[in-house]
Amino acid sequence: MEYVGTALAEMTMPQISPLAGEPIERADAERLAGVLKALADPARLRLLSLIQSAPEGEACVCDLTAPLGLSQPTVSHHLRILTEAGLLEREKRGVWAYYRLVPTAIATIADLLTPPRKRAGKKAR
Amino acid sequence: MEYVGTALAEMTMPQISPLAGEPIERADAERLAGVLKALADPARLRLLSLIQSAPEGEACVCDLTAPLGLSQPTVSHHLRILTEAGLLEREKRGVWAYYRLVPTAIATIADLLTPPRKRAGKKAR
DNA sequence: CGCCGATATGCAGGCGAGTCAATGCTGCTG
């Protein structure tokens, strides 16, 4: 399979109703739930954390299996889910596959959750 | 079973390592994943949205089954999960059970996800 | 005090998710 299009990208542009104001639609709820589901796993949260705190902000699979205590296929599986959710990006250099965080992806999710009340400090969205 | 103690409450006080900086511990990852798992469901997202946008910011089960298109036991089940996750609070008045959002619960989750970089605008927590 | 309405709980079926072992694929390296 080749990459079905980063659920986050679909929701970051067309403003998905954040968890505030009007009741959200079914489709919006399902898309937001989809991205949250990608986050809602201990192994994947640790993967994001590990990658982000890695030397260059990037890491390859072989660096991640040990700290997680999971098999290489399993780690690869989780990385795939995070990538398809739009949270990670993959770059293959030689034999290694380097993963890094998509810059504003997680912040976008946080913004979708946070009610608009009192958010004067930030750029007006 | 009677209410095992609002996973969010356990993580909001003792500063759970947010998804930034140091690699997060297994226990932290599991607790954060637990709360996110409560959020990562279309029906529950819609419940939160419906309750929040209800007249007094509160709603009883009988008002929620119809818009969701789910049976009453199922709605009750989801409300229970959200309550145990620390996202909702329940108040029983007469025959009805009114649910409302725990004020800063969702914002707390958003803060745990957002990296600390460039968060000058907000109060220094 | 007995019935009815609003919720909560138990139980069961079905589907999706996490994990690993085995295997295939690709690009280095000797």
Next chain:
DNA sequence: CAGCAGCATTGACTCGCCTGCATATCGGCG
């Protein structure tokens, strides 16, 4: 070019979760 190392994919197993039906519980009303 033959062998090896790093990753991805497949298949199978298990477990947890969403949902509905049936039932128990609790409060109000006639």
